[in-house]
Amino acid sequence: MNTEIKDEDMSIEVERLISAARDSVNDEMVGRLAGTAAEALNLADQIGRSGLAKAIPQLAEMVNNGDLERVAQLARLYHSAQDSLNDEIVGRLSETVGSGLSLLDQVNRSGLDKALPTIARMVADGDLERLAQLARVYGSAQDALTDEMVGRLAETVGEGLSLLDRLNRGGAGRLVEMLERMESTGALEKIANSLPALLDRLDMVTGLLGCLEEASARSRGQPAAGGLGGLWKLMTDENTVQSLQFLVSVGTQMREHCGKR
Numbered sequence: 001m002n003t004e005i006k007d008e009d010m011s012i013e014v015e016r017l018i019s020a021a022r023d024s025v026n027d028e029m030v031g032r033l034a035g036t037a038a039e040a041l042n043l044a045d046q047i048g049r050s051g052l053a054k055a056i057p058q059l060a061e062m063v064n065n066g067d068l069e070r071v072a073q074l075a076r077l078y079h080s081a082q083d084s085l086n087d088e089i090v091g092r093l094s095e096t097v098g099s100g101l102s103l104l105d106q107v108n109r110s111g112l113d114k115a116l117p118t119i120a121r122m123v124a125d126g127d128l129e130r131l132a133q134l135a136r137v138y139g140s141a142q143d144a145l146t147d148e149m150v151g152r153l154a155e156t157v158g159e160g161l162s163l164l165d166r167l168n169r170g171g172a173g174r175l176v177e178m179l180e181r182m183e184s185t186g187a188l189e190k191i192a193n194s195l196p197a198l199l200d201r202l203d204m205v206t207g208l209l210g211c212l213e214e215a216s217a218r219s220r221g222q223p224a225a226g227g228l229g230g231l232w233k234l235m236t237d238e239n240t241v242q243s244l245q246f247l248v249s250v251g252t253q254m255r256e257h258c259g260k261r
Helices: 002-024 027-050 052-065 067-084 087-110 112-125 127-144 147-169 172-185 187-221 227-235 238-260
Strands: none
Touching: 052 067, 087 112, 112 127, 172 187
16 A cells, blocks of 8 residues: 555656656757757767777777877877977978988988998997098198198109109119118128218228328429439438338238238
């Protein structure tokens, strides 16, 4: 009996709720509800046809992992970059990308990729830095050179090459071979050791020849006195005695040294 009374009260409340909703709904709200329902049905139909329902588990997983938020942030970043780009920046980026692709194509065609291991080793060993420093030195020298200096250097190099050609044609190779043999036998060292003494002897010989030349000139200018008186005067002269002693000493030394040979 109580259960029937409760069901009747529930039915009355539902009828009252429906009546209140019917009274509060106007034509505008009915149109909006109908449009919303139609859009929802259309959306559900599009989801069913496109197979988007299969992606719902992946979307749910992306939401749980935070990947969907990251994708949204990336989209906002791309949108901000797109808004900040102007025609000039877009043109410069396009030119840069085109130049980069052209450079990559040239590298691929020239086979420069085969040199990358060698370049890597040069970088690791420091050889590339040395080449760069050498290039800077060459550039500095090139900037410092004037036309006159370049002409003088070219002239010097040309004369050096001409001299080398003359030495080659004149038997410089045989001279080098002879010097090598003298070096191997020790003769070159002996010549080097005896060269200072030889120079002293040459100075002595030069002085001797000068003395002979001067004595010859004096003898031609002095009159010769004849007779025993003149001979006695010549023999008793102190200079004559010293000269004879000098000649005797020279003869003794020559006999001792030359006689041994």
